Amino acid sequence: MDPSEIENTDDWLGCPTPLETCRHQLKIYENEFEELTLQLRQQRERIFKLVQMHAEAIRQRDEAMATLREKAAETAKIRRKMHDMRGSENAYKREADSLRGILAGLSPPSKTIY
Template sequence: MDHLIEDTDDWLGCPTPLETCQHQLRMYESEFEELTLQLRQERERIFKLVEMHAEAVRDRDLAMATLREKAAETAAIRRKMHDLRTLGNAYKKEVGDLREMLNGYTTSAKTPP
């Protein structure tokens, strides 16, 4: 029965097992080179993203420092405004008291004793 099994390895155009292995090896090498190129490109992209992140962190830190400065300036201005309001209210009270005193003098000067 072994004589019924055909051995087609030597047919014209059919690759030998060695040629098949060599072809498969070339396919693997090509795929490896392509993956290596893709890996290099992705590493470059990651490096750019890391640089962009570092720049964003620097910008954020600068903005936060500026914000803290402006917040301190605003607090100082608010304290000055509060002090001026307090002082203005004190002056208003003093002016009112002086007017009352002045009205008392002018009223007593108009009425005969």
């Protein structure tokens, strides 16, 4: 056998011809292309869903922040009102203590019997 003929297997029984090999490789590429196209479509759908979820999360965050700002404003108003009421309470306590002192000075001391 000639050494250049060692690699030539075209005439062996059951071996594919170069055309059959090309067709087989083409089928493999076509199947891979279809599979990658399907995967790409699925990933695009997932990305679209994620974008929608992100938009919804941002909307909910903005609503929560608006509610939080409203509640913070209400809390600030209530704190101011409490501060004013404590100031009034202290003023009324001082006035009551002053009036008690005046009453204590006007009325005779109570006599306690032992």
